[in-house]
Amino acid sequence: MQEITVAVSGRPMVAWRIAGRKPPVVCVHGAGVSSREFQPFVEVLGRRHDAWTVDLPGFGASAGPRHPLGLRALADALVEWLTAVDLDQVVLLGGSLGCQVAVDAAARHPDRIAGLVLVGPTVDPAARSFLHQLLRWMRNAPHEQASMAPLNLADYRDAGARRIVGTFAEALRDRIEDKLPHVVMPTLVVRGAQDRMVPQEWAEEVTRLLPAGRLAVVEKSGHMVPYRQAHALAGLVTDFLTHAFPAAGAGGMSGQRRSAR
Template identity: 85%
Template sequence: MCVHGAGVSSREFQPFIAALGPHHDAWTVDLPGFGASAGPRQPLGLRALADALVEWPAAVGLDQVVLLGGSFGCQMAVDAAVRHPDRIAALVLVGPALDPAARGFLRQLLRWMRNAPHERVSMAALDLADHRDAGGRHVAGAFAESLRDRIEDKLPHVVMPTLVVRGAQDRMVPQEWAEEVTRLLPAGRLAVVEKAGHMVPYRQAHSLVRLVTDFLAHTCAAAGAGGGTGPREQRPAP
């Protein structure tokens, strides 16, 4: 189940969902106020968004899900995992926001500008459509929540296996922060995708599918054997 980033929608996961579909049941959702989802007049805070996130699979009869968050979606996935561990089997954190070393609007803006050349040009049209659909109030609210959230304090309390994924050219998420996220997780492992910026699911969908299917296969095998998740590792994806 894919969780989109701040101010955008499930559109960013379309290439990934199409590539993952033949291997696993997969869903992507529009959180309240974003994409095709109706939302409250006032933007929801991160905690309320995370609660809405875990309510959807329960409403459609899914017992446990794997949450795959992108950027700000990682923050919601981690918050949901810490407060609702019985609902979530595993996490995949792609381009996990927010690096504490750049917790500020101007610093994030500078990183976004440095990252932009490493994304597909077609992403710009999707972002504009998403911002239009959500409206300025919801977009600004989501970015404000991202800046306020201290994901680093929650990561040590994530009990389920977690795969951290970073694009090798990602200027929003430095390698040092991706490694710190992995270190803070009790059962985390890190993978780096070559020739990708921040939006790995959009630019390198097939590489991400290979990482996710391998992670799920090993996670399920370990769970079936009653063992742990194995050593932490860092490896490039083709």
């Protein structure tokens, strides 16, 4: 996996890449974590496609300003980073808060984004409060792998409490449901069947609001699908790319339950 560092707004942004077939797939991590959560998935997807995972400003190995960036500013930094690494017509694959960043970027820069994959999209309007999200996180925790704990602790250390809290508050303020109807490109919504952060009803509503959305459910997974079910997610993404972008080449998907809007 190749490490690539470029300057965005005068600060280094760090990404990792496995080169392959277009379109490029760029993974965008969630709140408080980093590209580490996507590296198992990138290693699998990179066997077929051009796969990237990037640290947003202030997270992981990427430098950030003293104050946490707002969601719109994170999306702008992502688009600026795409320019810096000479990427265009990409598929953004967001996880959790990364879905909100990807949707904001796609809604405001549709000429740069060819498609989206939204894995565990947040925040469900029915639980738009710190208490609701904390309770859902506690119910979801038993469905995640214990091996993620050291990675999460390293991510939290890198980001710092102020940035984590500020970014989480941004996630709660963001009304993703108002932006989804303006996302015109092909979009795959993915939910873990055991995800207690993203109920099935909300995943279906996200898909319904999208002009060109489809929904897939991954069995035996909680919220962190890319880490727990890297092979299953790679199969879903390969299948999505094959149908949405025929030049991406043939690919299969097996063993997963799918539902269309």
